[in-house]
Amino acid sequence: MALFIRKSESSRKKGKLLISLSLFFADLRAFGAFVRSYAKKRLYGIFSWFENVKDKLVDVLYMQRGKYTKPFLHFGTIGLTFLMVTLGPSLLSKSDKNGQEKVLASPVLSTATAASPDFYTAQAEEVRQYRGGEIIIHLVSDGETISSIATRYGLKPSTIFWENNLTDKSKIKPGQELNILPVDGVRHKVARGETIYSIGKKYGLDGSQVQMIVDYPFNEFLNDETFELVVGQYLMVPEGEKADVKLPSGSTPGTTKYGSLTPDAGTVSALGSFIWPASGGITQGYSFFHKAFDIANRSAGPILAADAGLVTTAGWPDSSGYGNRVVIDHGNGYITLYGHMSVIQVVAGQRVKRGDVIGQMGNTGRSTGTHLHFEIRQGGALLNPASFLK
Numbered sequence: 421m422a423l424f425i426r427k428s429e430s431s432r433k434k435g436k437l438l439i440s441l442s443l444f445f446a447d448l449r450a451f452g453a454f455v456r457s458y459a460k461k462r463l464y465g466i467f468s469w470f471e472n473v474k475d476k477l478v479d480v481l482y483m484q485r486g487k488y489t490k491p492f493l494h495f496g497t498i499g500l501t502f503l504m505v506t507l508g509p510s511l512l513s514k515s516d517k518n519g520q521e522k523v524l525a526s527p528v529l530s531t532a533t534a535a536s537p538d539f540y541t542a543q544a545e546e547v548r549q550y551r552g553g554e555i556i557i558h559l560v561s562d563g564e565t566i567s568s569i570a571t572r573y574g575l576k577p578s579t580i581f582w583e584n585n586l587t588d589k590s591k592i593k594p595g596q597e598l599n600i601l602p603v604d605g606v607r608h609k610v611a612r613g614e615t616i617y618s619i620g621k622k623y624g625l626d627g628s629q630v631q632m633i634v635d636y637p638f639n640e641f642l643n644d645e646t647f648e649l650v651v652g653q654y655l656m657v658p659e660g661e662k663a664d665v666k667l668p669s670g671s672t673p674g675t676t677k678y679g680s681l682t683p684d685a686g687t688v689s690a691l692g693s694f695i696w697p698a699s700g701g702i703t704q705g706y707s708f709f710h711k712a713f714d715i716a717n718r719s720a721g722p723i724l725a726a727d728a729g730l731v732t733t734a735g736w737p738d739s740s741g742y743g744n745r746v747v748i749d750h751g752n753g754y755i756t757l758y759g760h761m762s763v764i765q766v767v768a769g770q771r772v773k774r775g776d777v778i779g780q781m782g783n784t785g786r787s788t789g790t791h792l793h794f795e796i797r798q799g800g801a802l803l804n805p806a807s808f809l810k
Contacts, residue, residue, distance in 0.1 A: 555583075559597055578661070582661075605658040606657045606661070647788070697794050700716050702715055706804040742785050743784030760787045796808055
């Protein structure tokens with residue numbers, strides 16, 4: 421009997437446990453169903469609200485398309501500038517650890533420099549050689565003379581005399597400081613009422629040669645079209661001469677190679693060579709900042725095709741300083757350019773023979789007087805016309 425009672429109690433306990441577990445799982449299923457239903461309802465509401473807002477925003481942007489382009493570009497530019505300012509110095513400081521800074525700081529200038537890094541273009545290398553127009557100070561050592569110093573920097577002795585206010589009675593001593601200009605000529609401080617023409621005349625340049633002052637890339641003007649100057653600014657006058665300063669014997673500059681008259685342009689034909697495109701004087705020759713010849717003639721006159729070819733440009737198609745110009749492709753790798761014309765007498769697409777009249781000498785574009793700006797190009801490089809015009 422007792423055994424039967426114990427079995428009955430054990431069965432009741434198991435039954436209660438099973439009922440409890442059944443109720444627990446029933447409640448758990450109900451809770452899970454509630455959570456799913458609640459989450460579905462809430463998420464649906466959130467996504468529905470997001471879609472409505474997005475559709476309205478897209479409608480506004482679509483109606484005002486292009487309105488925010490300018491602010492976007494401005495903020496983008498500001499952000500890019502900020503990154504360059506903050507990250508640029510650290511990036512640059514990691515480069516050139518093999519002594520390049522010492523090479524760039526060297527005062528000795530030579531046209532026959534060592535091989536330049538790959539990131540230098542030919543033009544950048546030439547500008548580096550001329551120190552960006554900066555003046556450096558040379559400390560005189562024992563045994564040095566004006567002549568030896570001038571040779572070291574590739575200048576004429578007269579340039580050093582003029583810049584440092586030296587005369588034929590002046591002597592230099594060890595430890596003395598001398599200003600060294602980047603190119604031959606005179607550095608002038610602008611006074612009230614002066615113009616590039618009066619300054620050029622003061623230093624021996626005529627009306628056409630004043631163009632050298634304008635073409636020198638490190639001279640600045642208040643107005644690039646009228647060449648207006650600011651009182652007190654310094655202006656470099658390439659090839660200028662101080663006539664009122666006495667120089668030691670043997671240091672006179674002599675006659676510039678650009679002072680002789682060119683021969684009259686003719687119609688002589690020679691395959692692959694060039695004839696003079698105009699008659700007159702060469703007022704500015706080939707240099708690192710002026711890769712061309714400037715040929716001037718008081719009476720202006722015709723401009724001739726230096727060789728036969730196809731006219732690719734005839735007119736003033738842009739706002740560049742060439743003004744009215746003609747460009748001829750000679751079909752053999754060479755291209756010639758004729759700038760500052762007053763009259764153009766050919767059209768683009770026309771073929772011309774050597775010696776054909778293509779226009780008249782003028783003063784259009786970035787020009788200080790009537791002259792022809794003549795360039796010879798090959799593969800994008802500007803060549804020295806003196807190598808072709810004999």
